[in-house]
Amino acid sequence: MAYTRPVIITGGTINLGYHTALQIARQHPDWLITISSRSDREHTAESINKTLGQNNVVFIPLDLSEPKRVRTYAEEWSSKNYPPIQALLLNAALQFTDSGTHDPVMKSGLPDANYTSAEELARRPPVIANGPARRHYTNSKLANIMWTYALHKRLNQRIPHRGITVNASTQVLCRVQGWRANIPPLPLCVEQDNASNYAPPKGGITPNIHKPSESAASLVRLATADDMAGVSGKYFEGRKEISSSKDSYDEKKQDDLWQWTTKYCAQDEAEATRFEEFK
Structure with a gap:
């Protein structure tokens, strides 16, 4: 089958990533859904295909801890001449806290974030x-x-004509394993109505607690829905656009992070320039 669009989901073998892959594959059987993680012990792609009676979900291993392996992954992907990527979902919902913990105003009980420099x-x-x-x-x-x-x-500055959008999202409060901080364990994902039955982290339970399938529905909408076309540079909690922390809007810090990252990832000055020009 010639797929019309591909989607890549990192960390998509369990929980939020799994349900995201499942929902996109169900809604778009003509898209190629690629799940990428270090391993797939759960045989997630096979499971989703069997559940849906389709074969548009595949697993391709990706180890983000090794830059060389990331580069190899990108080169192999490019060699397959797939259509343009429809959505790239970088899933990181594998802790007991959500992304709102970056904001001191949220009083999550965790130490306040303090960005000094990327280096x-x-x-x-x-x-x-x-x-x-x-x-x-x-x-x-x-x-x-x-x-x-x-x-x-x-x-927006360099290739606005391509219509590429990027957003951040805090979707779910999850707990997958015990933390060294001796915080009482939460179940993997707690329904909001039952949250009061469990001991919260210091600072209390956030209302942003949902089933993985519910959070996945919000993420799928953000990445693929027609009504989200053109929406970019925003921060969402579920389906609601919200403000992130004061520090997150500091453009000097954003630029420092960008410049350090492109320098770290580039093999030489020519490639760093190509990164900056999005070529």
Whole structure:
């Protein structure tokens, strides 16, 4: 079958990623849905295809911890001459907190995010490395959102005619395994009506708690729905556009993160220039 559009979902073998892949595959049987993660012990692609009676979901391994493997993945993808990618969903809902923890105003109980520079967060000096361990987590959430805004700005400035959009989303509060902080465990995903039955993290239970299938429906809409066409550079909680933290809108910090990342990822100056020009 000649697929009309491909979708790539990272971390899509369980939970939010699984339900996202399932729903897009069901809605668009003519699209190729690619699930990419380090492993697929659950045989997710096979399971979704069997459930739907289709064969438009595939698994391609991807290890994001190794830049060389990421580059190989991209090169192999390009060699297949697929149609333009319809949606790229970078799924990271594998902790007990949602992306709202990046914002000190949310009072999540975790240490406040503190972006100093991309270099210091990537190669932490002692003053940062020896600080609260969970601040590394909130910093990573802040960096995700800042990167979204930095990418949106450059897409809009340099290739607006291509109509590429990018958004950030906090979808679900999940718990997959015990944390070292001795926080009482939450079940994998808790229905909002039952949240009061479980011991919350310090700071209380957030109302942003949903079943994986419910959160997936919001994410699928954000990535593929016609009414979201042209919406870019925004931050969503479920289906609602909300504001992110004050620091996330700091363009100097966004630019620092962008410049460090392109320098780190590029093999040479020529490739760094190509990244900047989106070629």
